Amino acid sequence: MKLDIEARMLQLERKSRRLTFLCIGLFVVSMALSGAFAFAGPGRQSGIVHVRGLVVEDAQRRARIVIGAPFPDVPNRIRHDAGSVALLFLDEQGHDRLTVGQSFPPQIQGKVPANFHRIGDSVGLFIHNTAGDERGGISWLSNGRGAISFDYPDRDAIGMYVDEKNRSATFVLEYADAAVGDVSLFEMSARGRGGRFSLFDPTGKPRSVWNVAEGAVSTSR
Numbered sequence: 001m002k003l004d005i006e007a008r009m010l011q012l013e014r015k016s017r018r019l020t021f022l023c024i025g026l027f028v029v030s031m032a033l034s035g036a037f038a039f040a041g042p043g044r045q046s047g048i049v050h051v052r053g054l055v056v057e058d059a060q061r062r063a064r065i066v067i068g069a070p071f072p073d074v075p076n077r078i079r080h081d082a083g084s085v086a087l088l089f090l091d092e093q094g095h096d097r098l099t100v101g102q103s104f105p106p107q108i109q110g111k112v113p114a115n116f117h118r119i120g121d122s123v124g125l126f127i128h129n130t131a132g133d134e135r136g137g138i139s140w141l142s143n144g145r146g147a148i149s150f151d152y153p154d155r156d157a158i159g160m161y162v163d164e165k166n167r168s169a170t171f172v173l174e175y176a177d178a179a180v181g182d183v184s185l186f187e188m189s190a191r192g193r194g195g196r197f198s199l200f201d202p203t204g205k206p207r208s209v210w211n212v213a214e215g216a217v218s219t220s221r
Contacts, residue, residue, distance in 0.1 A: 064090050078132055081105075081112060095132035100125050106134035109153055119143060155182045166191065175202060 053068030063074035070083035076094040086101025096107070103122045105112050110131060124139030136150035149159035152174075161170045168191040175185050180202045188197045194213040201207050209220045 058092075060092075062090075062092060062094070064092075066090070079107065079112070091130065095130060096128045097130075097132075098125070098127060099137075103139065107132050109133060120145065122147075152176065152178070154178065168192075177202070 051068075053066065053070075053072035055063050055072060055074060056065035058064045062076050065087070066072055066074055066077075067087045068083075069085045071086055071088050073080055073083060074090075077090055077096070078094045079096060082104040084099075084102035084104040086099050086104075088096060088100075089098040091097050101123060103118065103124070103126060105116055105118075106126075107128070108116075110133065118141075120141035120143035122139040122141040124137055126137035126139070127135055129135045133153065134151070135153075138148050140146045144164040146162040146164075147159060148161075149156060151157050156172070156174055157176070158174070159170075159172045161172070162168070163170075168189060170187065170189040172187050173185050175181075175183050183202060183204045184198075184200050186197070186199045189195055194211065196212070197210040198206050199208045207221060211218045211220070
């Protein structure tokens with residue numbers, strides 16, 4: 001019984017020390033936040049920090065996370081040609097790795113195509129490879145189209161799309177051989193009360209098509 005009581009007393013002492021450290025830590029954090037919020041100018045709501053941009057640096061003072069409207073241009077970022085209202089993550093070398101927010105012109109195989117344009121303004125999550133090339137993501141476009149896609153180094157590879165205007169959903173898989181070019185291997189779509197499944201040869205010609213309409217299935221070539 002005596003050992004049991006002593007063991008419980010030791011547990012209570014440990015908990016008391018942990019609680020003390022926790023209270024000290026919370027006090028320090030609260031004081032730091034109070035100091036930060038004190039910079040809010042006259043007329044600004046208490047407890048809200050107003051900034052145009054924010055840069056998070058690593059131990060070597062390299063910018064690794066930038067956020068803003070638009071996000072600020074930082075010296076160690078490889079690209080200086082584009083910005084947007086977004087949160088951008090950079091690697092140690094300054095390559096774009098992940099963008100969350102408004103899109104901007106993509107880098108493809110190390111270059112930003114001068115004549116490239118998206119089919120609509122978009123917001124979402126955009127993934128970049130170790131060279132900073134855009135390789136896929138999830139986005140919603142201003143034209144009412146949602147997309148989930150991943151790319152080959154030079155072009156689209158696989159995509160899923162939803163179009164709210166014509167109430168359709170489409171899945172596309174493109175040929176992997178670079179020599180074939182931007183050609184679908186197959187496409188599958190749903191629209192209204194039916195749908196279509198199509199297979200294509202490397203020239204882009206449909207080789208086999210299945211159509212579904214009101215529950216009836218038909219094929220063609």
